[in-house]
Amino acid sequence: MTLVSSRISPVRWHHDKVSLIDQTRLPQEYTVVEISRCNDMAEAIKSMIVRGAPAIGVAAAYGMYLGAREIETTQTNVFLKELEKVAQLLRETRPTAVNLFWAISRMLRIAYETPGTVEEIRAILLQTAQDIQAEDVQTCETIGKNGLAVLPTQPHKLRILTHCNTGALATAGYGTALGVIRSAWQANRLLKVFADETRPRLQGAKLTAWECVQEGIPVTVITDSMAAHCMKQGMVDAVIVGADRITANGDTANKIGTYSLAVVSKMHNVPFYVAAPLSTVDFQLATGAEIPIEERDPSEIYQVGKTIISPQGADFYNPAFDVTPAELITAIITERGAVKPSELLGLKY
Numbered sequence: 001m002t003l004v005s006s007r008i009s010p011v012r013w014h015h016d017k018v019s020l021i022d023q024t025r026l027p028q029e030y031t032v033v034e035i036s037r038c039n040d041m042a043e044a045i046k047s048m049i050v051r052g053a054p055a056i057g058v059a060a061a062y063g064m065y066l067g068a069r070e071i072e073t074t075q076t077n078v079f080l081k082e083l084e085k086v087a088q089l090l091r092e093t094r095p096t097a098v099n100l101f102w103a104i105s106r107m108l109r110i111a112y113e114t115p116g117t118v119e120e121i122r123a124i125l126l127q128t129a130q131d132i133q134a135e136d137v138q139t140c141e142t143i144g145k146n147g148l149a150v151l152p153t154q155p156h157k158l159r160i161l162t163h164c165n166t167g168a169l170a171t172a173g174y175g176t177a178l179g180v181i182r183s184a185w186q187a188n189r190l191l192k193v194f195a196d197e198t199r200p201r202l203q204g205a206k207l208t209a210w211e212c213v214q215e216g217i218p219v220t221v222i223t224d225s226m227a228a229h230c231m232k233q234g235m236v237d238a239v240i241v242g243a244d245r246i247t248a249n250g251d252t253a254n255k256i257g258t259y260s261l262a263v264v265s266k267m268h269n270v271p272f273y274v275a276a277p278l279s280t281v282d283f284q285l286a287t288g289a290e291i292p293i294e295e296r297d298p299s300e301i302y303q304v305g306k307t308i309i310s311p312q313g314a315d316f317y318n319p320a321f322d323v324t325p326a327e328l329i330t331a332i333i334t335e336r337g338a339v340k341p342s343e344l345l346g347l348k349y
Contacts, residue, residue, distance in 0.1 A: 010055050010168065019035075022049050038086055038090070053098065053099040056099055061132045061133070069122060076117070079118045106128065136277070144179040144182060146338050161196065164198045164204055167179070176277070194220050196224045239262075239271070241274055246282065247288050248286055248345055253323050273330055273338075278336060283345070293321050332344060
């Protein structure tokens with residue numbers, strides 16, 4: 001089977017600028033934001049114009065190049081010192097998604113290892129950012145193939161539930177969990193996708209559903225609280241989610257609501273898969289207890305658009321991610337194959 005990459009590309013480099021699909025405006029409006037300064041890229045990542053761990057990594061790589069382009073010096077030692085400041089600015093945008101830190105570290109390493117003038121280092125940094133983007137598409141296509149190989153065999157076409165957005169919009173153009181679903185659709189093994197709406201930012205209802213509609217993949221949007229009911233009714237054959245950070249033991253941080261989805265999957269004997277590139281695995285962290293969890297503005301909970309939906313005087317708690325224990329995960333699907341969480345360390349080298 002030959003996989004067909006999505007036409008959707010959330011991050012593009014052309015005419016010395018980065019073009020980002022503004023995901024805060026989808027699905028009502030398709031808008032492209034052009035970024036030519038590092039500070040603007042940092043704000044785009046922080047405000048979720050670009051989102052999804054792999055896509056954030058690609059955007060951060062280009063942000064490093066934009067920052068490098070703004071450094072006014074011909075002295076290599078001064079340039080590298082200023083580039084460290086650029087890296088720190090980008091690191092502070094989203095604390096949970098490890099691909100951000102991975103891409104920044106790779107760009108810094110290349111800068112330090114490249115001999116030559118400042119201009120030559122800049123050129124290599126741009127090439128490295130483009131390489132990171134191209135590699136992500138290839139990685140996600142491989143994840144799609146590997147995921148297709150481990151999906152449950154049923155007498156009927158599969159009904160797969162997913163959470164948040166893990167498609168082309170969240171990567172360089174194919175998807176992780178939604179990439180596996182896309183592969184199943186292309187292989188004629190998929191009946192439909194159930195997309196959790198994913199409160200409070202509604203990435204499932206807005207972005208996953210939009211991607212599926214664009215490509216003609218049958219999609220049914222449900223509220224997060226309907227997942228257990230659908231499983232009890234025998235409507236779901238598998239659950240596939242993405243990841244923002246996976247620790248060495250297989251514990252997985254993903255969009256808030258993933259943990260509860262894993263719990264009800266276990267209760268109903270529905271296989272629960274995590275699809276992510278190896279760059280999402282933080283082998284330096286032993287367990288999920290060590291993952292920093294981003295807490296976002298409470299307005300995401302009490303306000304939908306311009307409408308206030310909660311009474312004044314209430315308190316709000318808005319963690320953006322939760323951690324699913326490894327024992328609830330059937331397999332972690334990577335570009336090097338699908339493994340049990342306990343086998344993840346075997347993919348380190």
